[in-house]
Amino acid sequence: xxxxxxxxxxxxxxxxxxxxxxxxxxxxxxxxxxxxxxxxxxxxxxxxxxxxxxxxxxxxxxxxxxxxxxxxxxxxxxxxxxxxxxxxxxxxxxxxxxxxxxxxxxxxxxxxxxxxxxxxxxxxxxxxxxxxxxxxxxxxxxxxxxxxxxxxxxxxxxxxxxxxxxxxxxxxxxxxxxxxxxxxxxxxxxxxxxxxxxxxxxxxxxxxxxxxxxxxxxxxxxxxxxxxxxxxxxxxxxxxxxxxxxxxxxxxxxxxxxxxxxxxxxxxxxxxxxxxxxxxxxxxxxxxxxxxxxxxxxxxxxxxxxxxxxxxxxxxxxxxxxxxxxxxxxxxxxxxxxxxxxxxxxxxxxx
Ligand code: PMP
Numbered sequence: 001x002x003x004x005x006x007x008x009x010x011x012x013x014x015x016x017x018x019x020x021x022x023x024x025x026x027x028x029x030x031x032x033x034x035x036x037x038x039x040x041x042x043x044x045x046x047x048x049x050x051x052x053x054x055x056x057x058x059x060x061x062x063x064x065x066x067x068x069x070x071x072x073x074x075x076x077x078x079x080x081x082x083x084x085x086x087x088x089x090x091x092x093x094x095x096x097x098x099x100x101x102x103x104x105x106x107x108x109x110x111x112x113x114x115x116x117x118x119x120x121x122x123x124x125x126x127x128x129x130x131x132x133x134x135x136x137x138x139x140x141x142x143x144x145x146x147x148x149x150x151x152x153x154x155x156x157x158x159x160x161x162x163x164x165x166x167x168x169x170x171x172x173x174x175x176x177x178x179x180x181x182x183x184x185x186x187x188x189x190x191x192x193x194x195x196x197x198x199x200x201x202x203x204x205x206x207x208x209x210x211x212x213x214x215x216x217x218x219x220x221x222x223x224x225x226x227x228x229x230x231x232x233x234x235x236x237x238x239x240x241x242x243x244x245x246x247x248x249x250x251x252x253x254x255x256x257x258x259x260x261x262x263x264x265x266x267x268x269x270x271x272x273x274x275x276x277x278x279x280x281x282x283x284x285x286x287x288x289x290x291x292x293x294x295x296x297x298x299x300x301x302x303x304x305x306x307x308x309x310x311x312x313x314x315x316x317x318x319x320x321x322x323x324x325x326x327x328x329x330x331x332x333x334x335x336x337x338x339x340x341x342x343x344x345x346x347x348x349x350x351x
Pocket of ligand 1: 023024077078079080081104149153177179202203204211214216
């Protein structure tokens with residue numbers, strides 16, 4: 001049997017280092033109170049029974065948080081699964097999706113895996129997307145799906161909300177990826193998601209500090225949510241995930257405190273990078289994109305790894321020549337990164 005051709009894998013290397021700043025995780029775990037509450041919930045779980053197939057309690061809690069109806073919420077194994085299911089429903093062979101690069105590479109990767117054609121357009125100066133760029137792409141492509149990432153990974157750019165209106169004016173399903181939404185200053189688009197062609201994708205992996213849990217969700221019109229349910233495996237969301245997501249929502253204040261600390265650190269790291277004469281772009285997320293002026297990105301990445309600091313090398317991605325991305329960590333981790341980078345730059349790349 002002939003094997004179908006599969007696009008190259010998408011991954012960031014997992015290397016054992018002291019300071020891991022390559023996958024935009026939270027440097028701190030959820031609070032102790034969360035673990036205690038979850039332990040109590042765990043002691044009540046009926047392990048011999050299948051989980052609630054529709055995850056109603058968790059979806060209701062999320063609906064209440066966003067002031068929407070439970071029929072507008074779908075929970076998934078990480079937000080990536082939401083994107084995969086949206087493409088299973090609205091993409092596929094004979095259909096296409098529009099992306100605005102440079103952006104989260106997994107959107108196009110999942111398109112290719114699902115047989116959806118990718119129409120690639122480019123962000124404007126300093127990676128900003130404008131309503132005009134979106135409008136002309138939408139009318140040229142007439143794609144089935146349009147991906148927006150707000151804030152955008154890996155550039156950190158927060159686009160003007162007018163780009164969403166421009167995308168929504170056509171007939172495409174507009175998928176707004178808000179994986180980093182909490183780190184910006186604009187409200188979530190989830191409150192608008194009863195619009196039938198908008199799907200807002202969110203995650204517990206970043207601001208909620210639960211990347212290990214693999215829990216995400218989509219807020220969308222109820223017909224979109226039904227399409228996702230139809231394509232999900234039976235009982236796709238296990239009992240632990242449902243209980244943990246529900247328990248986490250009781251610790252919103254702690255989440256907001258973590259986010260505030262990361263935002264402060266982000267501004268400090270940005271200022272320090274600029275002092276090192278490195279180009280660094282403003283960010284509304286928990287990471288910063290930067291380009292060292294004097295040394296190529298691969299040498300910088302290697303120099304940092306030698307000093308036990310791991311960041312993401314993006315220089316192989318089109319439009320991101322010599323760019324790297326650093327996740328904002330705890331203050332001491334950020335200091336380690338900045339110190340190591342200063343050394344690498346001073347050494348001129350020599351090792
Ligand atoms: N969207 C974006 C823009 C991301 O950067 C990521 C994670 N890197 C995800 C979605 C996936 O997150 P999850 O862990 O919820 O699958």
